[in-house]
Amino acid sequence: MTLVFVSDAKAADAVYECHNCATYQYKQKAYQVIPKNAYYGNWDVYIVDVKNNLLKRYSVFLETDPAFPTGVFKTAFETTPESSFVNKFNDLVASYNDLKGAIDSQKIDYPDGSAFDLRGGSHTALESRISDYIVNDTNIVEYAAYYLTVASSIVGLITSDTQIIVTIHFADGSKVDMKLIGATESLLFEYVEGSVRDGNGNSIPDSQADFNGYYGEFTTHDDSLSRWLQWAEMNGIPITYGGSGGRVEVYCYNEPGGTVCVYKRLQY
Numbered sequence: 285m286t287l288v289f290v291s292d293a294k295a296a297d298a299v300y301e302c303h304n305c306a307t308y309q310y311k312q313k314a315y316q317v318i319p320k321n322a323y324y325g326n327w328d329v330y331i332v333d334v335k336n337n338l339l340k341r342y343s344v345f346l347e348t349d350p351a352f353p354t355g356v357f358k359t360a361f362e363t364t365p366e367s368s369f370v371n372k373f374n375d376l377v378a379s380y381n382d383l384k385g386a387i388d389s390q391k392i393d394y395p396d397g398s399a400f401d402l403r404g405g406s407h408t409a410l411e412s413r414i415s416d417y418i419v420n421d422t423n424i425v426e427y428a429a430y431y432l433t434v435a436s437s438i439v440g441l442i443t444s445d446t447q448i449i450v451t452i453h454f455a456d457g458s459k460v461d462m463k464l465i466g467a468t469e470s471l472l473f474e475y476v477e478g479s480v481r482d483g484n485g486n487s488i489p490d491s492q493a494d495f496n497g498y499y500g501e502f503t504t505h506d507d508s509l510s511r512w513l514q515w516a517e518m519n520g521i522p523i524t525y526g527g528s529g530g531r532v533e534v535y536c537y538n539e540p541g542g543t544v545c546v547y548k549r550l551q552y
Contacts, residue, residue: 305333314342315358330365332373332438334380335447339373341365372438379434383427383448392422392452399458399480400511403488407475414452414462415473424450425471428464432471449476456507457483482508492519496543498536504549506532516545523547 305313314329324346331340342360365373394414401410419425428448448464450473461479465472480488486500486508495516502509509532516523521536527549536545 310338310340311342311360311362314340314344314360318344318346318358329360330369332376334377337377339365339370341369369438372434376431376434376438379427379431383424383431386424386427387448387450390422390424392418392424392450394452394454398454398456398511399452399460400456400482400488400508400515402460402475403480403490403515411462411475414475415471418450418452418462418473419471428471458508482512484508486512488512488515489519492521492543495519495521495536495545496538498534498545500534502532502534504530504532509534513547521545 310331310333313331317329318327327344327346329342329344331338331342333339341363343363344358344360346358394417396413397410401407431448450462450464451459452462453459459481461476462473463476465474477490478487478494480490482488482500484500484502484506486502487498489495489498500512502512512534513523521543523545525547529549529551531550533548533550534545535548536543538544
């Protein structure tokens with residue numbers, strides 16, 4: 285996760301999010317974080333990349349040219365971060381690593397339903413129950429709360445996109461990703477669009493548009509295949525059937541009239 289924020293005596297701290305930035309993008313992000321109506325002069329900009337354990341500091345200068353009174357020119361120079369900020373950054377990295385370790389060290393099994401029930405946007409109630417389950421029935425919440433507390437102490441507010449992902453497993457073998465989106469009175473996790481997988485690892489489209497370019501492999505006696513076909517039918521996707529055998533591949537593509545799918549049975 286990458287956070288960019290401005291630190292200046294004349295400006296309130298501001299967060300700019302940039303996840304997995306390439307090296308060349310850091311200075312570019314330092315430019316972008318300056319508001320369009322910013323005062324002219326020197327801005328002190330920190331770039332904090334927790335995931336890659338990277339801390340950079342830039343002095344960004346805003347100035348005008350009399351020949352172009354409406355233009356704003358920016359130059360940036362990398363400078364040495366203050367030691368007090370380095371200490372805070374190290375605390376943030378440590379809390380992030382502790383949180384990731386807690387997530388990676390355990391498999392979270394949700395006792396009810398299926399990941400299939402989350403696809404398609406009609407999943408608010410189940411999404412809320414799963415979020416409550418993560419918060420109340422796992423130790424992840426302890427690490428997440430501490431990480432967000434440290435982040436808030438640095439940037440002055442909690443980032444809206446933490447990129448903290450938790451995978452939830454269901455009894456039918458399906459799984460789905462839930463993302464930590466911050467905290468109000470309590471921590472909250474939300475469904476990551478497009479993350480539903482069946483027991484075979486096949487993705488499950490969220491909408492009619494997501495069927496285009498789809499590919500999956502099933503067996504003929506697989507319940508997830510039946511649910512996939514029902515979901516395609518509900519989205520108005522025509523399916524062409526063919527072949528013989530116990531293994532099934534399904535692929536979809538666009539035609540002038542819309543997306544179509546092919547159900548092809550293959551020999552093992």
